[in-house]
Amino acid sequence: MVTIGRYRREREIGRGAMGVVYLAHDPRLQRRVAVKTIALPDGLTEAQRREYRARFLREAQAAAGLSHAGIVTVYDADEDPQSGAPYIAMEYVEGRSLQQRLETAGRLEPERAFAIVNLLAQALHHAHAAGIVHRDIKPANILLRDNDGAAKIADFGVARLPASQLTRSGAAVGSPAYMSPEQIRGGQVDGRSDLFALACILYECLCGRRPFAGDDLTQIAYAVAHTEPEPITRLVPGLPAGLDRFFARAFAKDPAHRFADGETLRDGLNRALAGHRPAPPTSTVLAGEVPAAAARVEQPVRPPWSAGPARPVYRRPAAVAFLVLFLLAGCWWAWGARRVDLKLDGKSSIPSGTLTLTIDGEQVYARVLSTAEGGFFSKVTGRTQESFETWLSVAPGKHEIVAHVLEDDGTEHRASIVVDADPGTQREIDLVAGRALGRPLSLKVD
Numbered sequence: 001m002v003t004i005g006r007y008r009r010e011r012e013i014g015r016g017a018m019g020v021v022y023l024a025h026d027p028r029l030q031r032r033v034a035v036k037t038i039a040l041p042d043g044l045t046e047a048q049r050r051e052y053r054a055r056f057l058r059e060a061q062a063a064a065g066l067s068h069a070g071i072v073t074v075y076d077a078d079e080d081p082q083s084g085a086p087y088i089a090m091e092y093v094e095g096r097s098l099q100q101r102l103e104t105a106g107r108l109e110p111e112r113a114f115a116i117v118n119l120l121a122q123a124l125h126h127a128h129a130a131g132i133v134h135r136d137i138k139p140a141n142i143l144l145r146d147n148d149g150a151a152k153i154a155d156f157g158v159a160r161l162p163a164s165q166l167t168r169s170g171a172a173v174g175s176p177a178y179m180s181p182e183q184i185r186g187g188q189v190d191g192r193s194d195l196f197a198l199a200c201i202l203y204e205c206l207c208g209r210r211p212f213a214g215d216d217l218t219q220i221a222y223a224v225a226h227t228e229p230e231p232i233t234r235l236v237p238g239l240p241a242g243l244d245r246f247f248a249r250a251f252a253k254d255p256a257h258r259f260a261d262g263e264t265l266r267d268g269l270n271r272a273l274a275g276h277r278p279a280p281p282t283s284t285v286l287a288g289e290v291p292a293a294a295a296r297v298e299q300p301v302r303p304p305w306s307a308g309p310a311r312p313v314y315r316r317p318a319a320v321a322f323l324v325l326f327l328l329a330g331c332w333w334a335w336g337a338r339r340v341d342l343k344l345d346g347k348s349s350i351p352s353g354t355l356t357l358t359i360d361g362e363q364v365y366a367r368v369l370s371t372a373e374g375g376f377f378s379k380v381t382g383r384t385q386e387s388f389e390t391w392l393s394v395a396p397g398k399h400e401i402v403a404h405v406l407e408d409d410g411t412e413h414r415a416s417i418v419v420d421a422d423p424g425t426q427r428e429i430d431l432v433a434g435r436a437l438g439r440p441l442s443l444k445v446d
Helices: 046-064 098-105 110-129 191-207 217-226 242-250 262-273 317-337 376-381
Strands: 007-016 019-026 031-037 074-079 086-091 095-097 142-145 151-153 340-348 352-359 362-370 386-394 397-407 412-421 426-433 441-445
Touching (some): 046 074, 046 086, 095 098, 191 262, 340 352, 340 362, 362 386, 397 426, 397 441
Antiparallel strands (some): 095 142, 397 412, 426 441
């Protein structure tokens, strides 16, 4: 069976300018993953190829620190030892892209579009707060899960890599129909460019056409930089007038006049929708979508994009008491009986550097390493070391723990283990860093 790194390739599930995406199996954690291979641009010198790989690993590692319901989780990034090609392993979302959905149905029901954009605005706010800008938000990079219709942004850590050349001043990166004016001009971009693209997606979801169109890239670029799209209320009767003001701000040519962040955009959208009563759907609803008219007539009508599901009113005190006891029992079971405690016992002889620890791709611990002159043992052996410990909690099951040490002189060390944890147990993880203690970096479970 063909492998990419440690992942066993099953079948191809996508292909684009950056490379090929495969459905694969992770034998360590016994789960399905999506593995995206990254094609290196042609004509690079060896120095540029090293720079490209290094940048890819930096971007992917930064994306692996993002944890949000609206973002596809990045598990791993490395180079395949056989081909030398970089790859990224991420959460497998069984479904289709928003682009495929729009190509099939033309547009979404308004309440469905508002719900998706609300979630994605929060996801982008989370990423931007971590200092990560996507720069290629488009329907093809929005995945819709089949079983519940949940939307997730894909390609964090990959979208910032240009398909044909390394990024340089004056080089535009992104998809022209969803690019901000500053991207079209090849200028500096920040999170407001992602929000401009998200507003383009909402506009297209509502009316079935892009806000900035043209017959070729030049016309599209001109439209983005110089024209204003037609007001959405002229194209879709029944939408609140506040949406025209929302899009006018979201599509401002000057980033300073747009929504400052994802939360501000989300609040602006909800203000535009305040008091709007969605009309019954007029088109066929696909699997995974809930029509606005599904609520019973005698129940209050509540916009589906408002926060949280409709809450039933319990009038009997006994029912309320039973519900509270049930929830308390569930919390005890989830966080008490089901919790697994991990004790990290660390020793380091590294003079200066940083240690980060991730579990299943999410950073859970970080520490500055620094040794100093110690006591009698240090003087006799001629070496120094520091010891530290911390406690971590995880859910039962298999988990991959990865330790990464970056010394101040640029030397890197990495070690990983897989822990199979039973409910209600404690496991001890021994970490040793520094050649004076035998190995540059090692992890061992009791």
